[in-house]
Amino acid sequence: MKKTILAVAALSVLAxxxxxxxxxxxxxxxxxxxxxMNTLGAQSFEEIKAKEKVVTDARVNGYxxxxxxxITAHVPSSYGVKQWDVVVFDSPQANAFALPGGHIGVYTGLMKVAKTPDQLAAVIGHEIxxxxxxHSNERLSRNQLTGMGMQIAGGAFDLAGVQNKELWMQGLGLGAQYGVALxxxxxxxxxxxxxxxxxxxxAGFKPEHSVTLWQAMGAAAGGQQPIEFLSTHPSNERRIKDLNKGMPKANATYQQAQASGLRPSCKV
Incomplete structure (x- = not known):
């Protein structure tokens, strides 16, 4: 009987x-x-802004x-976001994140590692x-299927009152303090x-800078990263190898962007 109930429940979830x-x-x-997902992204972003120190320097924000x-000018219109909400947070962490619904957070610590516009573009493009x-929907869905018990009430999220809020935030790639990207x-x-x-x-940013970014990330970490098998991130070496594999196509796209006049001039 118990197995039957569990089977029915599983089928209901899969349906x-x-x-x-x-x-x-x-x-x-x-x-x-x-x-x-957009509702959860918006509510989570508001909570992060309430907890983290927001940078008000016009030059940094403009950059x-x-x-x-x-970059977002090339996000498919089918995604449905016309204006992305971008906030810079004053934190030494070399991190950034993007949330469903068009919300992006960048930490000032990242700008000390990603020292060129092209390198920062590689991070922002990756997060988008x-x-x-x-990926957030995919992870939350997998968590639900594996029995973490997160539920949506009334077809919409209410982050303020939902149980297991930490799990929802982790599903979005945000740590317990909402300032650390997981x-x-x-x-x-x-x-x-x-x-x-x-x-x-x-967007007209140099693709090769995605490789120099991860080289810089590795140097900033002092080489202290777990072996790839034990890490959810690809190793820097694996990541760089895969990026280089896609570089010919990316360079062709870049050349087309340059030829059409897409040459971003972003400066602090």
Whole structure:
């Protein structure tokens, strides 16, 4: 009897899944609607802004907005976001994140590692890639299927009153303090690298700088990273190898962008 009940429950959950394809053609099972994910993204972003110190320096904000605007101009219109909300947070962490619904956070610590506009574009493109590929929805859906017990009441999220809020935030790639970006799985990280490389090239940023960025990240970490098998992130070496594999296509896209006059001039 118990097995029957569990089987029925499992079938009910699976019936709510939407099987779709990511931008790179990977099959995904998603349980939540875009509207629900956008609501969660917006509520989470407001909470982060309330907890973190927001940078008010117009030059810094203008610099990050210049890079972000150039990239988001190439986000497919089918995503449904016309204006992306970009905030710079004063924090030593070398991090950035993007949330469903068009919300982007960049930490000042990242700008000390990503020292050129092209390098910062590689990070921002990568984070937007997570959003376009529905990675948050995918992770939350997987958590639901594996019994973490997160539920949507009334078809919409209420972050203020929902139970297991920490799990929702982690599903979005945000740590317990909402200021630390958590990694997605290796496949998702690699997928976002591909999407981000294409986005930055379309915007007119030099694709090769995605490689120099991860070299800089490795140097900043002092070489102290776990072996790839034990890490959800691809190793820097693996990541750089995969980026270089996609570089010929990205460079061709970059040349087309340059020829059409897309030459971002973003300065602090």
């Amino acid at each position: 709510g899944c939407q099987v779709t394809k990511s931008p790179t053609g990977r099959t995904q099972a998603l349980m939540y609607s875009s509207a629900d 990050v907005a210049c890079i972000t605007d150039a 890639g997570h959003v376009l590929a529905n 990694p997605f799985g290796r496949k998702q990280e690699s997928e976002s690298d591909k999407i981000g490389l294409d986005l930055m090239a379309k």
